[in-house]
Amino acid sequence: MTGKRFPDDFQFGVATSAYQIEGAWNADGKGLSMWDYYMRTAPDMIVDHSNGDVACNSYYLYKRDIEMLKELGVDVYRFSIAWTRILPFGTANYINPKGIAYYNNLIDELLANGIQPFVTMYHWDLPQTFNEKGGWLTEKTVDWFGDYARVLYKKFGDRVKHWVTINEPHVHCFFSYGLGWHPPGIHSPGIGFYECVRNLLLAHARAYHIYNDDFRATQGGKIGISLDMEWPVTNSNLDEDAEAVQDFMAFNIDYYLQPIFSKEGNYPERFIKRIADASKRQGYNVSRLRPFTKEEIVYLRGSADFLGLNHYTSKVVYRNESLRGAYEVPSQNDDLWVGSYGDPSWPHLFKLWLYEYPPGFYGLLMHIKNTYGNPEVYVTENGMYTEHATSLIDNERVQYYRNYLSALLDALYDGANVKGYFAWSLMDNFEWSNGYIFQFGLYAVNNKDPNRTRTARKSALVYKEVIRSRIIDYTYDVNPYEERNGGSIHRVHAFFIFCLSVYLTYVY
Known part of the structure; x- marks a missing residue:
């Protein structure tokens, strides 16, 4: 037991996303998203050749999901809306009444059970019609996203008081337009990646200003964006490694925070200069990073009422001559020119990318507090996966949650303005290119059962006790x-x- 307590008004929740849990990919007038299309044209890009056609079948089983939320005792539920379930063709020319009805039923059922909806507008499922017109590489998508946001405010804003515009622009752009592993499968590192992030940030600002200008006075809600961030540390006293830490922060943290949450706005100067210098060496006449105009800098600055923070892990970063020529040219990795690894002393090294290092969570929260004026923060995702797990006794996940929640409590007691925490995820779901191999769920889902039976793991019961007691009791034990x-x-x-x-x- 840590001796520290979460405030009574601190909100606990869990998170999911539409494509990962809903299924019903073409039911009741839903249009084709780029993930629906990708699963039919590039199925080999998924490790286990699975897809989200059925997933957890939450389109039909949402009442069971809400039963689970009640069992946990959560205050809030973060879920995303599938763009093409509302606007089958992407544009607001036709609104699908059955899609509206589904989310109305979900929202109303949540509220009837005392659970507040915390809604993400976009969690990576762009309409395929827009994907074919350039997707996030064209600024037209900023306008289309604004039209979509307006529909959501009109239809659900009377009950939804927290909106997340975009989920993880970094990961979305990196895998979709950098590596080309996610739809639309475009391999354009160092060019398309930066353009994608630029347009996603502008789309976020468009949705914010639409709400601010036309809906805030009557609906009284808040608008934020969820940004994924890893914390860099160094295991040396070398100057080049200290520089690597600063560059890593510029490319992976401040790249996204500074345009929205800083007083000056715009990209970090360190970030701008590194890309400009690399572009010049590579023979480009101008930087591969298209700059924001003065008007866009102003438009983005302050365009969030809260920060959604998705955090899972930290990295040891370094820089030395062994990295020369290690990355594709051009690419954001080459521009950054930093190596990284998980410290062998950190638990869960075998998890490939997810290493348990709670001090990194604390460090990140304090960086946000001290650098960006202590904005209102919701931890919109945090969790760890097991692989091919069959047991309900997931002690590693229990340890992870306790340690990260303890780090969050330390940050709270040191003045960080954190208002809520969402565990990822409510249940096992489709984990993108990893299919169903990685299982993040507090509840196990039996994908072999047509009913997609959900069963509470030990981590669910431990999290339930944290929510009930508002403390982290390391001695509490339970057998699922x-x-x-x-x-x-x-x-x-x-x-x-x-x-x-x-x-x-x-x-x-």
């Missing part, structure tokens, strides 16, 4: 198998007592 059996026994016992009381009252 005993809970399941005990729960059913208690229900039978209660029914027996009820029947006996009726008999004694009216018969005996």
Whole structure:
């Protein structure tokens, strides 16, 4: 037990996204997203050759999902809306009434159970019609996103008071337009990647200003953006490694925070200069990073009421001569010119990219506090995966959650303005190019069962106790198998007592 307590108004929740859980990919008038199309044209890009056609089947099982939320005792639920379920052709010329009805039912059911909706507008599922017109490489998508946001405000803004515009522009652009591993599968590192991020940030600002100008006065909600960030550390006293840390922060943290949350706005100067210098060496007449105009700098600056922070891990970073020629030219990795790895002393090194290092979470939260005026922060994703897990006893995940929540508590007590925390994820789901191999869920999902049975893991029960008690008790232990059996026994016992009381009252 840490001795520290979460405030009574601190909000606990869990997070999911539409394509990863909903299924019903072409049901009730839903249009084709770029993920729907990609699964039919490039299925080999998914490790286990799976897809999100059915996923957790939450389109039909959303009431069971809400039962799970009630079991956990969460205050808020972060989910995303599928753009093409609302606007099948992408544009606002036709609004799908069945899509509106589905999200109305979900939102109303949440509120009826005392759970606040925390809605993400865009979690990587661009309409395929727009993908074919240039996707996030064209500024037209900024306008289309603004039209989509306006529809969401009109239809759901009377009940939704927290909106996340964009989820993880860095990851989305890196995998979709940098590596080309996600749809639309465009390999354009160092050029398309930067253009994608630029347009996503502008799309976020467009949605913010539409709300600010036309809806805030009547709806009274808040608009934010969810940014993914890893924390860099160094294991040396070398000047080049200290420089590597600063450059890593410029490319992976301040690149996204500074345009929106700083007083001066714009990209970090360090970031601008490194790309300009690299572009010049490579023979480009101008920097591969298209600059914001003065008007765009002003438009972006201050365009968020809160920061959504997605954080999973940290990295040890370094720079030395061994990195020369290690990266594709041009690319954002070559522009950054930093190496990274997980420290062998950190738990879960075998997890490839996800290393447990809670001090990095604390360091990141304090950086945000001290550098950007202590904005309102919601940790919109945090969690860890297991691989091909069959047991409900997930002690590694329990340890991870306790340690990261403890680091968050330390940051809270040191003045960080964190208002809420969302565990990723409510249940096992489609993890993009990793399919169903990686399992992040507090609840296990049986994909072999047509009913997609959901079962609470130990981590769910431990998180439930944190929410109930508002403390982190390292001595608290629970067995999910005993809970399941005990729960059913208690229900039978209660029914027996009820029947006996009726008999004694009216018969005996």
